[in-house]
Amino acid sequence: AAERGSESAQAQLRILGRAVGEQSNWREIRSGISIEELLHAPEKQAISETPRLRVLRQFATAAESSWLMERARDRLRPATVVTRSGSQTVRGARTNRAIEFQLADMDLVVEIVRARIGNATRLPLPLFETSQVLHYAPGQEFTAHHDYFDPANPGHAEQLQRGQRIATFLLYLNDSY
Numbered sequence: 001a002a003e004r005g006s007e008s009a010q011a012q013l014r015i016l017g018r019a020v021g022e023q024s025n026w027r028e029i030r031s032g033i034s035i036e037e038l039l040h041a042p043e044k045q046a047i048s049e050t051p052r053l054r055v056l057r058q059f060a061t062a063a064e065s066s067w068l069m070e071r072a073r074d075r076l077r078p079a080t081v082v083t084r085s086g087s088q089t090v091r092g093a094r095t096n097r098a099i100e101f102q103l104a105d106m107d108l109v110v111e112i113v114r115a116r117i118g119n120a121t122r123l124p125l126p127l128f129e130t131s132q133v134l135h136y137a138p139g140q141e142f143t144a145h146h147d148y149f150d151p152a153n154p155g156h157a158e159q160l161q162r163g164q165r166i167a168t169f170l171l172y173l174n175d176s177y
Helices: 007-016 026-031 035-039 062-073 108-121 154-161
Strands: 045-048 053-055 097-101 131-135
Touching (some): 007 026, 007 108, 062 131
Antiparallel strands (some): 097 131
8 A cells, every 4th residue: 555655554654664754665664564573562560469550661652652643633522431321421520532443443553552552461452442542631531430331230231242341551642641
């Protein structure tokens, strides 16, 4: 696709190949890409055992982070929460904006980052939810909440058919938070 002029494919190859400038020998850039290196996650630093918290510094490159932010920028909408009845709604408990990358939104950069998360967490990609980009402007928040669905709540039955969340992986796309 890069050779046929797709600007998106060209940009992704530059990011994944860590190519500098306007280099456009797409075969050369591709041959220099090491999937093993792209999937390598930095060493984990333990923050807490209960709850289990780990930090992986410099998990994504600046170019990968910029790509994800740019892909989300014009598509961010008010973030929703799942209610006790199972419906999704905008609530005051969550004031940020968000976008979920659906299957049609996936590209090589998104998939490489997801695969790297899989390696870091030792969880297979089929267990993953859709990837989300969340944007918090100053003063916006998501107040204290549980990141699971209550099996005793009939309203959560539909979500539970897709599975229960067992882990949350947060990737800061900038360092000005």
